[in-house]
Amino acid sequence: MDVIIENLPQYWDGFLRTLFLSVVSGIIALIFGTVLAAARVSPIAALRGFSMVYVEIVRNTPLTIAFFFAAVVLPRLGITFQQFEVAAIIALSAYTSAFIAEAVRSGVNSVPVGQAEAARSIGMKFSQVLTLIILPQALRTVIPPLINILIALVKNSSVAGAFYVLELFGQGKQLANANGDAVVWVLVGVAFFYLLITIPLGYLANVVERKVAIAR
Amino acid sequence: MTTQVPGDALVSLKAVNKHYGQLHVLKDINLNVRKGEVVVVIGPSGSGKSTLCRAINRLETIDDGEIRIDGKELPAEGKELAKLRADVGMVFQSFNLFAHKTILENVTLGPIKVKGVSKAEADKDAMALLERVGVGHQAPKLPAQLSGGQQQRVAIARALAMKPKVMLFDEPTSALDPEMINEVLDVMVQLAKEGMTMIVVTHEMGFARKAADRVVFMADGQIVEDATPEEFFSNPKSSRAKDFLSKLLTH
Amino acid sequence: MKAFLTRRKTLLVAASAALALSLSACGGSSSTTTNPPVAEKPSFAADSTMAKLSNAGKITIGTKFDQPLFGQKGLDGKPVGFDVEIGKLIAAKLGIPADKIEWVETVSANREEFLKQGKVDMIVATYTINDKRKTQVDFAGPYYEAGQALMVNKDNNSITKPEDLKGKNVCSVTGSTPAQTIVEKYGAVLVPAATYSACLEPLRNHQVEAVTTDNVILAGFVSKEPDAFKLASDQTFTKEPYGIGLKKDDKTFRMWINDQLEAFAKDGSYKKAWDATAGTVIKTAPELPAINRY
Numbered sequence A: 001m002d003v004i005i006e007n008l009p010q011y012w013d014g015f016l017r018t019l020f021l022s023v024v025s026g027i028i029a030l031i032f033g034t035v036l037a038a039a040r041v042s043p044i045a046a047l048r049g050f051s052m053v054y055v056e057i058v059r060n061t062p063l064t065i066a067f068f069f070a071a072v073v074l075p076r077l078g079i080t081f082q083q084f085e086v087a088a089i090i091a092l093s094a095y096t097s098a099f100i101a102e103a104v105r106s107g108v109n110s111v112p113v114g115q116a117e118a119a120r121s122i123g124m125k126f127s128q129v130l131t132l133i134i135l136p137q138a139l140r141t142v143i144p145p146l147i148n149i150l151i152a153l154v155k156n157s158s159v160a161g162a163f164y165v166l167e168l169f170g171q172g173k174q175l176a177n178a179n180g181d182a183v184v185w186v187l188v189g190v191a192f193f194y195l196l197i198t199i200p201l202g203y204l205a206n207v208v209e210r211k212v213a214i215a216r
Numbered sequence B: 001m002t003t004q005v006p007g008d009a010l011v012s013l014k015a016v017n018k019h020y021g022q023l024h025v026l027k028d029i030n031l032n033v034r035k036g037e038v039v040v041v042i043g044p045s046g047s048g049k050s051t052l053c054r055a056i057n058r059l060e061t062i063d064d065g066e067i068r069i070d071g072k073e074l075p076a077e078g079k080e081l082a083k084l085r086a087d088v089g090m091v092f093q094s095f096n097l098f099a100h101k102t103i104l105e106n107v108t109l110g111p112i113k114v115k116g117v118s119k120a121e122a123d124k125d126a127m128a129l130l131e132r133v134g135v136g137h138q139a140p141k142l143p144a145q146l147s148g149g150q151q152q153r154v155a156i157a158r159a160l161a162m163k164p165k166v167m168l169f170d171e172p173t174s175a176l177d178p179e180m181i182n183e184v185l186d187v188m189v190q191l192a193k194e195g196m197t198m199i200v201v202t203h204e205m206g207f208a209r210k211a212a213d214r215v216v217f218m219a220d221g222q223i224v225e226d227a228t229p230e231e232f233f234s235n236p237k238s239s240r241a242k243d244f245l246s247k248l249l250t251h
Numbered sequence C: 001m002k003a004f005l006t007r008r009k010t011l012l013v014a015a016s017a018a019l020a021l022s023l024s025a026c027g028g029s030s031s032t033t034t035n036p037p038v039a040e041k042p043s044f045a046a047d048s049t050m051a052k053l054s055n056a057g058k059i060t061i062g063t064k065f066d067q068p069l070f071g072q073k074g075l076d077g078k079p080v081g082f083d084v085e086i087g088k089l090i091a092a093k094l095g096i097p098a099d100k101i102e103w104v105e106t107v108s109a110n111r112e113e114f115l116k117q118g119k120v121d122m123i124v125a126t127y128t129i130n131d132k133r134k135t136q137v138d139f140a141g142p143y144y145e146a147g148q149a150l151m152v153n154k155d156n157n158s159i160t161k162p163e164d165l166k167g168k169n170v171c172s173v174t175g176s177t178p179a180q181t182i183v184e185k186y187g188a189v190l191v192p193a194a195t196y197s198a199c200l201e202p203l204r205n206h207q208v209e210a211v212t213t214d215n216v217i218l219a220g221f222v223s224k225e226p227d228a229f230k231l232a233s234d235q236t237f238t239k240e241p242y243g244i245g246l247k248k249d250d251k252t253f254r255m256w257i258n259d260q261l262e263a264f265a266k267d268g269s270y271k272k273a274w275d276a277t278a279g280t281v282i283k284t285a286p287e288l289p290a291i292n293r294y
């Protein structure tokens, strides 16, 4: 127990970095994932194909590979960054956006097809149909699964600890090594700080889910 | 693009064919609708009436043949098509009002976003239209708070707000409780009287008698008869039409 | 957005190919092996471990099989390196030629057990002497003092000592003692990695200024890629004494080995062993550390 209190600064440092990685990657993934979902339902076959291939490949490969590409392969190609957080953010948002694309797509499919037809019949372009009619309605059903994806993102960010970023999990490994006699408590501390982010998110998901249920 | 159009046809279909996989749903359809004409399309279920409507509005593609609106052939996709679609108003069996928008927004969205009309002007026009179809006082509500008949009248107002050259109705009263059918038909009759060009898929023979200039009877993807209402109802020529009419009357 | 991504994908494919190529293209400077002169009929007090081994004419020695320059299995299946040379020198003093030595792979986790169970007669395997281990086994030596060092890119001449790294990115394994030292004592910015080999890429790409851990491990990396990396200096800034692991409470054997180590230093065979192996990377040959005769 003491080990947690004694090392609060390290925990806090790791916690802030985990929070930073999650928030930035989360925002990028939400935007890019929605664009991917839009591409998936667009009338242009090439966009549909690209989106499908991207989502299927990314969704079905381990996150570690995304990290490897971002942190090791990109620099080899000359795309280097002094802050390894950049690589972590690239990996996490590229990975998470595939899941977000799938969630948004299923949300889009939950909107009755008549809504899109009515919108097209008054002369709306595809982009208008999507942004004015489909996405606003899809959002309600999509929010709870999106929050779950974001919770997974927070946990997934721990992979960054093995790729040059000293986030919460990495700090935990440091502390565990330095405090070999109190490893269990060190990890309890790590778990506590993760829960500090994920539990409020889970609570939010519940609230939204209930709100949506009432609105129906 | 401007080959000679027979007469002053506003909507013209020439040798239109469409398949759904193996199923031949539109077989060599030829149809001309003049400006101000009201054409009622009837026929048994699955005969291709909805597909015809949706093809005219390009919600469905066709395999071959051509469809012209006011002399212009329907473009394949993109902005041009969107523009042309605005000239063709469509009313669906299931209303399809935008569920997340108020009644007023449902009507103003098209003019504002598609035609670039100012919000103030769109609001004014929309209120006038809503008054005309008798739901002016419902303007701030959401679609789900209205009865089916009211929703369908809003859907008509929404289509009219784009100032279309022709209106398509695909069974506009089939999803309604009987006591609400007339309030919608009344609006449609009024519209016909004002000179709107209309293509109406319906089984409401009363409406056909009262407002139609022509009745088109479809069966198995083909136009089997094309006649005035009196002619068609009193003296159908084909056995399919006779059969269909007798079944309709016994129901 | 799409164009960017497709471009990126092609690049990635190219990159993985490049990576595969570079992985197979190891090599560079490596250890050579020597054959020390074998003692003719040495005499030992009867009952001593030396007499037993000498009479048997063979010995089993534990070493690492995966530590370049110290103990790494060669293509012929025999390990080579400085530890191996030390083992051979001792065996020769027992009258045992190099081809009568049985080499057994020992790793950090099994060294104490192997000694206790008598699976090996001695262990020469970058085996750090510490008090915890001394409760279970005995150590002759130390025969070498390793220590924390820095590895930099070949063309980097601005870093020679840990003080030069203040505020700079340095890669090491998460949670390792060297990682803590470089941050707490020298104010470097830690870029933590899962393994030391994972530190090579960021170094190559100039995303970190240096990699830090024991000079022995770093020298191993340098020996594989001598054109890419080098040690910032032959000096170390911490001390890790390596000993020869022996079964507990065989003081006669331990003291005899200590005597031999001192003899190797005197007659130059110690330096010869070094120069043929680790000396290819760590050019400054070490002095034999003061023997700890406890």
Ligand SMILES: Nc1ncnc2c1ncn2[C@@H]1O[C@H](COP(=O)(O)OP(=O)(O)OP(=O)(O)O)[C@@H](O)[C@H]1O
Binding pocket: B020, B023, B025, B043, B044, B045, B046, B047, B048, B049, B050, B051, B052
């Ligand atoms: N998207 C589709 N895919 C495959 N077949 C379809 C599709 N839409 C309609 N069909 C088939 O095409 C035929 C014509 O359908 P359509 O909806 O045009 O008929 P309808 O005359 O409007 O019938 P109803 O009176 O039942 O509305 C039917 O056999 C129908 O099953």
Ligand SMILES: [Mg+2]
Binding pocket: B049, B050, B051, B170, B171
């Ligand atoms: Mg139909």
